[in-house]
Amino acid sequence: MTGWLLSGFxxxxxxxxxxxxxxxxxxxIYFYLSGTSPPxxxxxxxxxxxxxxPLLAVPFFxxxxxxxxxxxxxxxxxxxxxALVGWMKGGLGHVNIIGSVIFAGMSGTAIAxxxxxxxxxxxxxxxxxxxxxxxxGVTAASATLGPIIPPSLPFVIYGMVANVSxxxxxxxxxxPGLVMTLLMMLTVAYYAxxxxxxxxxxxxxxxxxxxxxxxxxxxxxPLVIWLAVSVGVNxxxxxxxxxxxxxxxxxxxxxxxxxxxxxxxxxxxxxxTGIFTPTEGAVAASIWALFLGLFWYxxxxxxxxxxxxxxxxxxxATVLFIVAAASIFGxxxxxxxxxxxxxxxxxxxxxxxxxxxxxxxxxxLFVGCFLExxxxxxxxxxxxxxxxxxxxxxxxxxxxxxxxxxxxxxxxPPMGMVLFVLARVARMSLERTTMAIVPWLVPLLGSxxxxxxxxxxxxxxxxxxxx
Amino acid sequence: MTDTTETKxxxxxxxDAEGHFHVEDAPIDLSHYLFEDWTSLAFFWxxxxxxFYQFFTRYVMNDSAAWTEEIARYLLICTVFVAIAASxxxxxHIHVDFLYRLIPPKAGRALSTLVDIMRIAFFALAVGLTxxxxxxxxxxxxxxxxxxxxxxxxxxAFGFAAAAVRSVQVAIENWRRGFSLxxxxxxxxxxxxx
Numbered sequence: 001m002t003g004w005l006l007s008g009f010x011x012x013x014x015x016x017x018x019x020x021x022x023x024x025x026x027x028x029i030y031f032y033l034s035g036t037s038p039p040x041x042x043x044x045x046x047x048x049x050x051x052x053x054p055l056l057a058v059p060f061f062x063x064x065x066x067x068x069x070x071x072x073x074x075x076x077x078x079x080x081x082x083a084l085v086g087w088m089k090g091g092l093g094h095v096n097i098i099g100s101v102i103f104a105g106m107s108g109t110a111i112a113x114x115x116x117x118x119x120x121x122x123x124x125x126x127x128x129x130x131x132x133x134x135x136x137g138v139t140a141a142s143a144t145l146g147p148i149i150p151p152s153l154p155f156v157i158y159g160m161v162a163n164v165s166x167x168x169x170x171x172x173x174x175x176p177g178l179v180m181t182l183l184m185m186l187t188v189a190y191y192a193x194x195x196x197x198x199x200x201x202x203x204x205x206x207x208x209x210x211x212x213x214x215x216x217x218x219x220x221x222p223l224v225i226w227l228a229v230s231v232g233v234n235x236x237x238x239x240x241x242x243x244x245x246x247x248x249x250x251x252x253x254x255x256x257x258x259x260x261x262x263x264x265x266x267x268x269x270x271x272x273t274g275i276f277t278p279t280e281g282a283v284a285a286s287i288w289a290l291f292l293g294l295f296w297y298x299x300x301x302x303x304x305x306x307x308x309x310x311x312x313x314x315x316x317a318t319v320l321f322i323v324a325a326a327s328i329f330g331x332x333x334x335x336x337x338x339x340x341x342x343x344x345x346x347x348x349x350x351x352x353x354x355x356x357x358x359x360x361x362x363x364x365l366f367v368g369c370f371l372e373x374x375x376x377x378x379x380x381x382x383x384x385x386x387x388x389x390x391x392x393x394x395x396x397x398x399x400x401x402x403x404x405x406x407x408x409x410x411x412x413p414p415m416g417m418v419l420f421v422l423a424r425v426a427r428m429s430l431e432r433t434t435m436a437i438v439p440w441l442v443p444l445l446g447s448x449x450x451x452x453x454x455x456x457x458x459x460x461x462x463x464x465x466x467x
Numbered sequence: 468m469t470d471t472t473e474t475k476x477x478x479x480x481x482x483d484a485e486g487h488f489h490v491e492d493a494p495i496d497l498s499h500y501l502f503e504d505w506t507s508l509a510f511f512w513x514x515x516x517x518x519f520y521q522f523f524t525r526y527v528m529n530d531s532a533a534w535t536e537e538i539a540r541y542l543l544i545c546t547v548f549v550a551i552a553a554s555x556x557x558x559x560h561i562h563v564d565f566l567y568r569l570i571p572p573k574a575g576r577a578l579s580t581l582v583d584i585m586r587i588a589f590f591a592l593a594v595g596l597t598x599x600x601x602x603x604x605x606x607x608x609x610x611x612x613x614x615x616x617x618x619x620x621x622x623x624a625f626g627f628a629a630a631a632v633r634s635v636q637v638a639i640e641n642w643r644r645g646f647s648l649x650x651x652x653x654x655x656x657x658x659x660x661x
Contacts, residue, residue, distance in 0.1 A: 013562075013563055014566050015566070015582050015585075016562050016563060016564050016566065017582045017586060017589075019560075019563065020560065020561070021560075021585070021586060021589050024589070024593075025585070040596040042596065043593055043597045043600055043623070044600055047544060050543060050544055050547055051540050051541075051543075052540065053539070053540060055543065056514075056518065056540070056543055059514070059543070060518070063515075070492055071491050074488070074490045075488045075490050078488040078490070079486075082482075082488070083486075086486065092482075127480050128482065200486075201486040280522060283518050283519065284522070301495075303495045304492065306508070307497065309508055309511060309512070310500060310508060313508065313511050313546060313550045314550065314557075314559055316546070316547060316550070317507070317546070317547045317553070317554055318559055320543075321547065321551050321554075321560065322561060369565075371561075371563060374561075420653070424653060
């Protein structure tokens with residue numbers, strides 16, 4: 001009976017039926033065959049599976065990201081990135097990466113980023129004479145940053161499944177995101193050196209200085225509030241005054257991108273100090289994005305708001321449909337002791353966390369090629385979690401490993417989904433796209449190894465703020 | 468089709484010579500949104516309002532209204548279950564299609580037809596089970612708000628029913644066209660880029 005549940009699900013999923021239907025369908029078949037409970041339990045558990053306040057974070061993180069993803073803000077972010085790093089050799093390659101880092105700080109999905117931003121990034125690079133291969137490669141690689149740098153939809157889902165603090169996961173993503181950024185920029189620098197590329201814009205002290213100043217303001221903002229609070233100013237007053245000063249400065253000096261880049265800073269700041277729960281943080285980020293779009297930059301039209309809402313609903317519904325189905329399927333997996341069997345099997349095989357993590361890396365890279373990340377998390381994490389805890393691996397660290405694997409899986413040849421998207425965007429054959437992406441697996445797999453085997457990269461920040 | 472987009476893409480430059488980006492938003496067309504889209508949009512905006520109201524009462528008035536949390540959870544359920552139908556219509560539910568690249572086209576066609584049938588069967592069954600559950604629940608009340616839970620379950624049943632209808636339409640469309648998006652995923656990506 002137990003075997004029916006799991007194999008039924010796998011067979012259904014491989015036919016191409018929506019993953020959620022494969023889960024709920026396998027559960028229905030199980031109830032009809034075993035007769036242990038009436039099949040209507042399936043719909044009841046599906047509905048109550050999304051009857052949860054923490055899950056409200058999902059639509060609002062998606063909404064905030066979508067609200068920021070319009071032409072007005074996109075131009076600001078790229079102009080900022082260009083001013084900051086465009087003067088380096090291989091300039092637009094660096095701009096592509098920095099642009100992705102900033103967008104990653106506002107949204108939490110990778111495939112959409114690859115299709116939407118990828119089109120723009122590849123076009124700008126092509127206009128400046130970069131080869132299609134290089135443009136596609138750097139775009140694909142930097143798209144993996146989206147869910148590592150907070151906020152991140154996969155982390156919200158992982159936190160929910162693994163029962164881990166979402167705030168800690170978000171903090172844990174910061175340093176790995178920077179490590180990845182660094183390794184990718186080194187790769188661009190290597191290409192630029194090898195091919196003797198020049199810069200894309202002239203180095204002007206005024207331009208670089210202004211961009212650096214904007215970056216310093218973003219970093220200094222929370223520090224100033226923290227300092228004020230630690231000398232005894234009451235927190236709402238300090239935050240309020242700082243906000244007014246920020247907007248006054250933005251109005252006076254017409255900053256390019258200070259306010260959009262501030263999004264993750266406010267979010268993380270609010271969550272680590274306990275002002276926001278993740279759900280409230282997501283709502284605050286949406287309000288921030290709405291305020292910028294509707295009133296401050298006025299780039300958001302009423303029609304656009306409808307379209308953005310519709311896209312948000314679509315992503316929310318497709319993810320939460322799986323969450324709903326996973327709540328009955330996951331419960332059945334535990335109830336029929338499938339998870340126990342898997343745990344016993346793995347522990348019979350190895351007791352070394354290192355070996356286990358290596359196997360997990362291989363498994364998830366493979367799974368990540370076929371399966372959308374949130375779906376993969378909902379299937380794999382409940383099964384793997386007991387082993388993780390038994391082996392004494394930190395679940396926050398494990399979350400980073402899971403998400404990064406699934407992201408790399410997205411573009412890993414021959415099957416990764418971003419591969420197919422970018423092949424269409426760049427109008428390039430699958431073979432050429434594959435060859436374009438292969439070199440970028442070096443920095444990505446390099447980061448994966450560092451992040452897997454040096455836990456402190458992920459755990460240092462959460463340990464610092466949550467103890 | 469490919470030719471016109473090539474010229475459109477070649478005509479505009481994203482990055483000008485002075486180093487400024489000029490990205491433009493694609494024109495917005497709302498005409499392809501149908502009944503279930505607008506219904507879930509209504510639920511979603513109500514959800515946004517109730518959560519915003521809670522945010523406001525908690526941070527500005529220091530006294531969060533408890534009913535907003537409950538209503539927000541229910542509105543999320545309504546948004547999601549109605550929007551499931553819209554994603555069926557657009558074939559946007561997350562699925563796995565690698566098998567179709569490995570098997571011969573005829574087998575793919577047969578398997579994809581089977582998927583269409585199973586999808587209709589699942590949603591039809593889900594409607595029946597939800598109605599059955601509503602009868603079992605009788606007049607169970609919500610926790611704080613004095614309303615029957617069957618309002619929420621009824622909306623879920625409506626969402627499943629709409630999804631069943633859309634599944635039938637998708638099946639007919641696939642049948643007429645002679646292929647589904649499972650067999651030719653590039654068809655969907657093409658539409659997404661345009």
